Amino acid sequence: MGDRAPDRGDAALMMDLERHRVELTGYCYRMLGSGFEAEDAVQETFVRAWRTFDTGRGPLRPWLFHLATNICLDMLRGPQRRARAMDLTSPATPGAELGPPLPPDRWIHPIPDDRALDPADQAVAKETIRLAFVTALQNLPPRQRAVLILRDVLKWTAAETAALLSTTVTSVNSTLQRARARLPAPVPPAAEVDESLLARYVSAFERYDVETLVALLHEDATMSMPPFTWWLRGRASIRAVLLAADSPCAGARLVPVRANGSPAFAQYADGKPFALDVLDIADGLIKDTTTFLDPGLFPLFGLPMSLPPAFRTEG
Template identity: 45%
Template sequence: MTIQTERPIQTVPRAAQRPAADAAPTAAAAGHRASDDFPEVADPFRRELLAHCYRMTGSVHDAEDLVQETYLRAWRAYHSFEGRSSVRTWLYRIATNVCLTALEGKDRRPLPTGLGQPGSTAGDPLDERGEVPWLEPVPDSMVADPAQAAEARESIRLAFVAALQHLPARQRAVLILRDVLRWRAAEVAEALETTTAAVNSALQRAHAQLEKAKLSRDNVVEPTQDQKEMLDRYVQAFWDKDIDAIVSMLTRDAIWEMPPFAGWYQGAENIGRLIDTQCPGGVRDMRLLATTANGQPAFGLYMRSADGDFVPFHLQVLTLDGPSVDHVVAFFGEGLFDTFGLPDRLVADADNTA
C-alpha cells in the first residue's frame, strides 16, 4: 500500500542533477602508472562513492564493504588505467558493478510502509521482523562533503533511497547513473556492458515504477529558525512525555514507523496513543540528542536505565513539512548509535534526574 502525504514531485531531486563532465583529473597520458600515487588520486572520491553504494544497497555497512572492494579492485587495475575517462568516472564504473554483483539474489531493503500492508492502530500487538533486511539510515557526516551538502543530501534522502529499493538492481543502477550522476546513456551502456537502447528502456521502466511510489516532497534544506524552535519543543516534549505537545507538532496525516517492527501508524492522534501506550519511558525518562541522517533532522533517543543513566533506545529520522513533523522513522538496531558517533551512555546529573 502506498501512502502519499504530500504533493508528488519528480522522482529525482533537481539539486542532484548535474552534467556528466566533472572536475576530477584524468590521466596525464595513456600508459602504465605506478600504484603509489593511487591514494592521492582516488581518496577524494571515497565519500561520494559511499553515498553511491548506499543508494544502491540501502545499507551503510554493506556500502562501506563495497567501497573497500571498489578501491581494492581499482588499486589492482590502476597500472593499466589509460585515462580515457576521469578517475572519478572510472571509480563509479567499478563501484556500480561491484554493487550489482553483491546484490545478485539479495532481497530489497524496505521500510515498514513498503511492505504493502495496511496501517496499524495503536494498541495492536507489535510484530517484530528481525529476518527482514531493513533499510538503514546513513549519517550525513559519512556521505556529504560540507561544501556540497545540499546536493548530496537531496540524493540520499530517506524517501528517495526507500523508493530506489523497489527497483531491480540494474534499473536502480541505470536511474542513479542517468538521473543522479547525469551520465549520458552511452556512458551508462559502456559501464554496464549493454546497449544504449537497453539503458533507455530500463530508465523508462524505472521512472514508471517510481511514479507508482508517489515520492513525496521532502524538506532537505537547512531547517528554518521556526523549524529549529519547533524541534527544540519536540525534544522537550519527549523529556516531559507530553503527548498533547507531541501530537500538536505532527501533521494531521503524519506517519510513524519503526523497523524492525512491521507495523506503521498514520495520523497524529494514533501516533500519540502509540507513544503513550507502547513507549516504556515515563516523564523525564527520554532524552533526545540531535544529529542528522539522510540530509534530514534526526535524534538519538536515550531511555533511562535502572542505574539512572540513559542508554540508546532508537534513532529517529524526521521529515518536516513547514512548521510540523510529517514522518518519523524510528530505527532500532545494535551499533546504530556508534555508526552515528553518538555516545553509548548519557550520565544522569542534577538537571535530568526525576
C-alpha cells in the same frame, strides 16, 4: 587534483581514491539501502581499484564507478529487497502487538549525511537520499536502479552510463524510461527546517509531553520502529499509543545528528544507546518519524556509547 590517472602503486593513489569516497558511498547506499553495506562496497571497490587500475583505462572516477556498480549488482543477487514498515503491512491499530522483529537485511537503514553527501551538492542531492526515495529505489530491478541513479542523481550522460554498463545509449535510455515510470513523482526540495520546531520536539520528547509532541505532527503523520513491522498512521493513533505507554522515554536524552538529508536524533536511555530517530519534516510539521531500535548504528554516526542520563523534569 582533477581527474588525473595515477599509476598503480603510486603513493598518491590512495589520496585519489579517498577523494571519491563520499560520492561512491552515496551511490552505493542508494543502490543497497544500507550504510554498512555501502561502506563495505566502497572498501571492496578501493581494493579492486588498487589491484587493477592503470592509466590505460582512462580517468580514475569512471573506473571506480564501474567497479562499484558491479560490486553492488553482485550484492543485490539475493531474493529479498530492503523496505520500510509501510511497504510490508497495513498500519497498526492502537493496542496492537509489535509482533516479531524482522532480520536486519530486510530494512532500509539510515546513513549519516557526511558519509554520503558532498557538502557542495547537499542542497540538491539530499532529496535523493531521504528514506522514502531510497526505499522507492529498492523497488527497481538492480540495473534499472543503477541507470536511474547515474543519470538522474549523479547526472551522467547516456553515453557515459552506457560505457560504464557496457551497453548502448539506446538501451540506457529505454531502461531509464522504465525506471522513471516505476517511481513516484519527484518531491520538491524541502525548505530549511525550523530549528525552533526541533527544539520543541527535543524538549517534549525528553519530558514525555505527549500533547506537545502530537501538536508537532501532521494530521496524517506516520511513525515506525524497525525492526518491527508495526507502524502507525495519523495523529489520533499516535496520540492514543503514546498516552497508553508508561512514559517510556521520560528522562531520555536526544543528541542531534543528520541522517538521509533529514534531522535526526540519537536517543540514549539511562546513558546507554537505545535508538536513532529520523524525522521527515514538511510544511513546518513532522510528517514521519522512523525510530531505528539498533544501538549498532551509533558507531556509524560517530556517537559515543554512553552519556550521562538527563535529569527528569516536570511539566
